[in-house]
Amino acid sequence: MIAFLLRRVVYTLPIMLGVALVCFALVHLSPGDPLVSILPPDASAELQQQLIRLYGFDRSYPEQFASWVWRALQGDLGTSIASGRAVTEEVFRAVGNTLRLAVLATLIGFVFGCLFGFVAGYFQNSWLDKAASLTSVLGVSVPHYWLGMLMVIVFSATLAWLPPGGAGPGGSGDWAWDWAHVQHMILPAITMSVIPMGIIARTVRALVAEILAQEFIVGLRAKGLTDLGVFGHVVKNAAPTALAVMGLQLGYLLGGSILIETVFSWPGTGFLLNSAIFQRDLPLLQGTILVLALFFVVLNLVVDVIQTLLDPRISR
């Protein structure tokens, strides 16, 4: 197990370096001016050159990349050109906000996804299966920015039941798990949860159907196990895959949905990426992508380890 773990950790290092390289290349090769957020449109070429030198964009790409990676290894992701704040500070604040939202959305998605999946798998071809499958297909198919706007129109603008945006009365600076703040999470979390819910439901349905068709289930029933007992075995066999899917979904959600976080003005990583892209804030863009990739890789590792613990065959 330790050897497996070490092997997986070592594998992540070239992945991270590759991610850093791709991220750096994409950001630098895209058109536009890296100083657009602090340079007004009428800035002269002379001023532009002066600032390019001051920010180090006149150095060669390898030099810039090496310097960025070296500082990143020391925990310094540079300074945001637009805000002047440390990128590390900006990214981790946003990650904290997105994490809260992603965990809530994943929980909602996991609970309802499993529920629909088990119901659909257990009662295959019944009206319950059709209803649950339809709901999960809708969850995957509906554009979630559209759903978000619909939620805002119905529950905020029309009924005034829930606030349409923001992270709470004082922002996320004084976050607490109280109603004043949690109510700001409800609409974005539900909107975010529909995709993992649909994916988990479809996966679980297929798994349950496949497990129920296996011979050991017949054996269990022949041994006189009750339906509840059989269900326990189905859950145990379906859990590793369901968890892996959930882990991946959490990874995707941690990236923050740019559209959802923008629609709900939620100050997470998606919102941050949106700002960084529009302002062409290269240090912020690179730093955010790198941290998100790191989270994704670590989360994959954690999921692999949990899967291995649940199913030792994997480590072999």
Place this chain on the structure above:
Amino acid sequence: MNRTTASSRFAPRSLGLSLAAAACLAAFGGSALAQEKVLRIAMTAADIPRTLGQPDQGFEGNRFTGIPMYDALTHWDLSKADAPSVLVPGLATSWKVDDKDKTKWVFKLRPGVKFHDGSDLTADAIVWNVQKVLDKDAVHFDASQVGVTASRMPTLRSARKIDNLTVELTTSEPDAFLPLNLTNLFIASPAHWQKKFDAAQGATPADKAKAAWTAFAADASGSGPFKMARFVPRERLEVVANKAYWDPKRTPKVDRVVMLPMPEANARTAALLSGQVDWIEAPAPDAMPQIRQRGFKIESNAQPHVWPWQLSFAEGSPWLDKRVRHAANLCVDREGLKTLLGGMMAVPKGTVPPGHPWWGNPKFDIKYDVKAAQALMTQAGFSAAKPVKVKVQISASGSGQMQPLPMNEFVQQSLKQCYFDVEFDVIEWNTLFTNWRKGAKDPSANGAHATNVSYAAMDPFFAMVRFTSTKTFPPVSNNWGYFGNDEFDKLIADARTTFDDKKRDEALAKLHARIVEEAPFVWIAHDVGPRAMSTKIKGFVQPRSWFVDLAPVSMD
């Protein structure tokens, strides 16, 4: 009590809870809180504009973190809705160019002005603020503030203290536009910065200075009518009234202003409709009728803002023929475009409107006259069977760009009737912006004969000089189309070296008239800066400006 926070707006409203809340408020000083008048504004920016004196986020930054928290030597008069905003004294009570050396200006400072941290405004503070963006050797030099300063006062070079309340500014060449440019130099407190610097950690003075600016941004000190109270990066800025402000006419009426960045128009609209905020910038155009129906008001006024096609005068451009330029200007159905935009534009007659001090009565009248346009095109050798091919670089979105796709498509259809075959090269906004500096002859123009970048027209350099001087050909500045000649250079020099305000305006009026007559643009629209707000808001004036003054705003 008018404070309706997001939490209270959506909280359960049972009688028991209300009574309990009332009891708690009374017990913990709620009566004082209840008196607080809070104005909540949703901005279009994705982040709080920078708070350290020189804001980013274009003029929305000046509007919300510059003008409310800081003063400049000169101010725009934002108190009138029915006349162009003019220059008035700010921290300087008077200013005068040196009779012998026109590159030197003397500014007399207002006595008794204090920064929010309690320190005094002196000539040293002005010198320090000029150094922060122009003197690379100064400890407090901040590269991040240079961009939005140097280009807005391109000739300013240095500042020198004459006495405690007198300062001399020097320009690189005689420049009568300097007092107008100085509205963009917001004066921060050096004493407050020094405290941050002394407390900062860093191996070198430059590191400490960087840390000091970061700390200053989170706890700023200017001398404006509002003081910074709370700052949550990317989420909210709260400012409170500076009751000791030096100008009694601009002592704030509300106690607190909360500014929230909400870049998405539908999100802002929902925030207004649901009562989360009291005021939104740029509501979603489709939502205007609903906003009005729900009892909110929409404020707008013509802004010094031009939404044009800037034309290329490079070899081979069809716009080299003046008849074609005039025809295009006569063929755009601007009233129809206004209807398309729900009334949210003003019809232009030039870069500035008639009645403006720089108007100048041009001989060419920009209007909708298809027959005259067709006649000009026929004279130029074009017809329905032989249209002129025109390629225009446009963006799909962008700050100040209004609704670029439907607007351009409307203009394309409009021009078709006058034998123009318009093709668009749609590129990303920041790329279009970058290309703007490179010019029509650069490969980045992709063979385009015009570019569609909107611009501010508040000061003469922004409005006219940078588009018509041969000294501003790319890559120096924004004369993308290489329009200019000796006549225009002389008109510009005349205006720039006329130091009497009235005569300078007359010189600028001559320049403007000639620009309209030569038509290096197709003038299509002026923005009107729509904003929607609650009827609880009183005393708001929307001037003919990019800026607004929050100080006189009150709430019922």
